[in-house]
Amino acid sequence: xxxxxxxxxxxxxxxxxxxxxxxxxxxxxxxxxxxxxxxxxxxxxxxxxxxxxxxxxxxxxxxxxxxxxxxxxxxxxxxxxxxxxxxxxxxxxxxxxxxxxxxxxxxxxxxxxxxxxxxxxxxxxxxxxxxxxxxxxxxxxxxxxxxxxxxxxxxxxxxxxxxxxxxxxxxxxxxxxxxxxxxxxxxxxx
Amino acid sequence: xxxxxxxxxxxxxxxxxxxxxxxxxxxxxxxxxxxxxxxxxxxxxxxxxxxxxxxxxxxxxxxxxxxxxxxxxxxxxxxxxxxxxxxxxxxxxxxxxxxxxxxxxxxxxxxxxxxxxxxxxxxxxxxxxxxxxxxxxxxxxxxxxxxxxxxxxxxxxxxxxxxxxxxxxxxxxxxxxxxxxxxxxxxxxxxxxxxxxxxxxxxxxxxxxxxxxxxxxxxxxxxxxxxxxxxxxxxxxxxxxxxxxxxxxxxxxxxxxxxxxxxxxxxxxxxxxxxxxxxxxxxxxxxxxxxxxxxxxxxxxxxxxxxxxxxxxxxxxxxxxxxxxxxxxxxxxxxxxxxxxxxxxxxxxxxxxxxxxxxxx
Numbered sequence: 001x002x003x004x005x006x007x008x009x010x011x012x013x014x015x016x017x018x019x020x021x022x023x024x025x026x027x028x029x030x031x032x033x034x035x036x037x038x039x040x041x042x043x044x045x046x047x048x049x050x051x052x053x054x055x056x057x058x059x060x061x062x063x064x065x066x067x068x069x070x071x072x073x074x075x076x077x078x079x080x081x082x083x084x085x086x087x088x089x090x091x092x093x094x095x096x097x098x099x100x101x102x103x104x105x106x107x108x109x110x111x112x113x114x115x116x117x118x119x120x121x122x123x124x125x126x127x128x129x130x131x132x133x134x135x136x137x138x139x140x141x142x143x144x145x146x147x148x149x150x151x152x153x154x155x156x157x158x159x160x161x162x163x164x165x166x167x168x169x170x171x172x173x174x175x176x177x178x179x180x181x182x183x184x185x186x187x188x189x190x
Numbered sequence: 191x192x193x194x195x196x197x198x199x200x201x202x203x204x205x206x207x208x209x210x211x212x213x214x215x216x217x218x219x220x221x222x223x224x225x226x227x228x229x230x231x232x233x234x235x236x237x238x239x240x241x242x243x244x245x246x247x248x249x250x251x252x253x254x255x256x257x258x259x260x261x262x263x264x265x266x267x268x269x270x271x272x273x274x275x276x277x278x279x280x281x282x283x284x285x286x287x288x289x290x291x292x293x294x295x296x297x298x299x300x301x302x303x304x305x306x307x308x309x310x311x312x313x314x315x316x317x318x319x320x321x322x323x324x325x326x327x328x329x330x331x332x333x334x335x336x337x338x339x340x341x342x343x344x345x346x347x348x349x350x351x352x353x354x355x356x357x358x359x360x361x362x363x364x365x366x367x368x369x370x371x372x373x374x375x376x377x378x379x380x381x382x383x384x385x386x387x388x389x390x391x392x393x394x395x396x397x398x399x400x401x402x403x404x405x406x407x408x409x410x411x412x413x414x415x416x417x418x419x420x421x422x423x424x425x426x427x428x429x430x431x432x433x434x435x436x437x438x439x440x441x442x443x444x445x446x447x448x449x450x451x452x453x454x455x456x457x458x459x460x461x462x463x464x465x466x467x468x469x470x471x472x473x474x475x476x477x478x479x480x481x482x483x484x485x486x487x488x489x490x491x492x493x494x495x496x497x498x499x500x501x502x503x504x505x506x507x508x509x510x511x512x513x514x515x516x517x518x519x520x521x522x523x524x525x526x527x528x529x530x531x532x533x534x535x536x537x538x539x540x541x542x543x544x545x546x547x548x549x550x551x
Contacts, residue, residue, distance in 0.1 A: 021478045025548045136479050143547050
């Protein structure tokens with residue numbers, strides 16, 4: 001007489017999952033002064049905005065999961081979002097058979113374990129996709145915030161460069177700036 | 191050049207030779223596709239040899255057809271192109287001595303025609319390989335052969351695309367870059383900006399302009415993100431290599447079709463970068479912004495190449511009256527101004543800028 005049996009396995013695993021996304025682009029800085037002086041002005045302005053200088057000469061600022069890196073020499077901007085999360089994934093599987101026919105309990109157990117592992121990997125994959133989506137969303141949101149700020153930085157650098165250029169050309173007699181329109185009028189005596 | 195076959199009687203040829211003559215004429219545009227397309231891929235029994243009559247007929251067809259093709263495509267137009275650094279105006283046969291535009295064929299086209307009529311085209315193991323150095327006329331013949339097949343029988347075109355003389359043919363690659371996405375290296379265009387090959391490029395300007403306009407407008411119909419990226423990258427790679435060769439040889443006039451393409455492409459002022467990618471399916475979009483941006487950037491590859499022309503223009507404007515390159519630079523400036531190059535470059539730059547997610551500056 002055959003006896004039926006059932007094997008139930010439940011497993012959970014804690015995994016550190018990551019999602020990341022990044023874009024690289026270029027700041028359009030006018031070459032009012034020689035490149036070294038322009039990069040120095042940009043460096044100074046970025047530091048005022050909370051960017052920290054790194055050993056390789058780049059300036060970075062980390063806000064939440066997003067890191068903004070600017071190379072003041074090449075004007076290359078990299079915005080990277082890294083989302084990391086410790087996720088617990090759980091799965092449960094059952095297998096069964098008869099003790100006198102079909103695969104033996106050890107084989108059934110192995111099969112269930114294999115299926116369980118696949119389930120865990122699948123769930124982890126879905127969680128990974130979720131984190132990837134979160135990273136992309138965060139990056140997109142950050143780009144919207146960053147655009148006016150970077151435009152402001154570039155404008156300030158350009159204005160400062162124009163002022164220095166004016167000083168090189170002669171004596172500044174009158175200087176008026178309109179913060180709202182961004183206009184800058186300099187009268188110099190050569 | 192072959193001797194002309196002169197006879198009052200209709201020439202009788204064996205079936206195999208008749209097929210060779212038909213194919214040759216179809217490839218060089220002397221016979222419409224409908225007359226031959228059904229026989230493409232058919233296998234004929236190969237005889238021990240080919241009669242002199244058939245050989246002469248084929249040679250005549252290649253010679254006359256190729257010349258006619260070049261003349262009709264653009265050679266008939268009164269245009270100015272450089273000869274030894276000086277602009278020469280006129281139709282192609284008025285711009286220089288006959289010696290500089292002689293077409294000399296080797297036996298390779300004949301071998302290819304024989305292979306096309308006898309081989310199993312879909313068997314990659316039996317793909318035809320040329321072991322000889324091809325002449326300019328041969329290369330032009332292989333371009334014409336591929337073009338004729340590509341426009342009438344895409345299946346056969348795909349089968350012969352693996353042949354080295356097609357795959358590595360700079361003219362084929364310049365006109366059909368998107369079909370060669372797996373080729374990571376651009377073809378060598380250096381021989382095509384000098385000698386008889388450069389004369390061919392001169393004649394082909396209208397055809398190249400139409401091809402590139404088609405390539406650019408077709409991007410909007412592509413639905414798969416990765417495919418668009420791979421095709422666009424292949425196109426930019428090819429055009430970039432061609433412009434580099436033109437620049438190095440100081441033959442900016444050979445890139446006139448790029449200006450013509452840009453003029454037609456950018457004539458509408460309200461263009462947006464998304465106009466190049468409107469066909470892409472939303473559900474197939476890559477999850478990462480970096481990948482989506484890479485596709486968008488690659489789709490605008492043609493516009494990026496406008497920067498090369500802009501640099502040429504800057505260089506031309508710096509050439510002085512007493513410089514050796516003065517006449518050549520004047521010709522370029524004339525082309526540039528007649529196409530409104532400065533405005534085209536501004537529009538291209540604006541579109542490229544709009545495609546960037548961070549537009550600071």
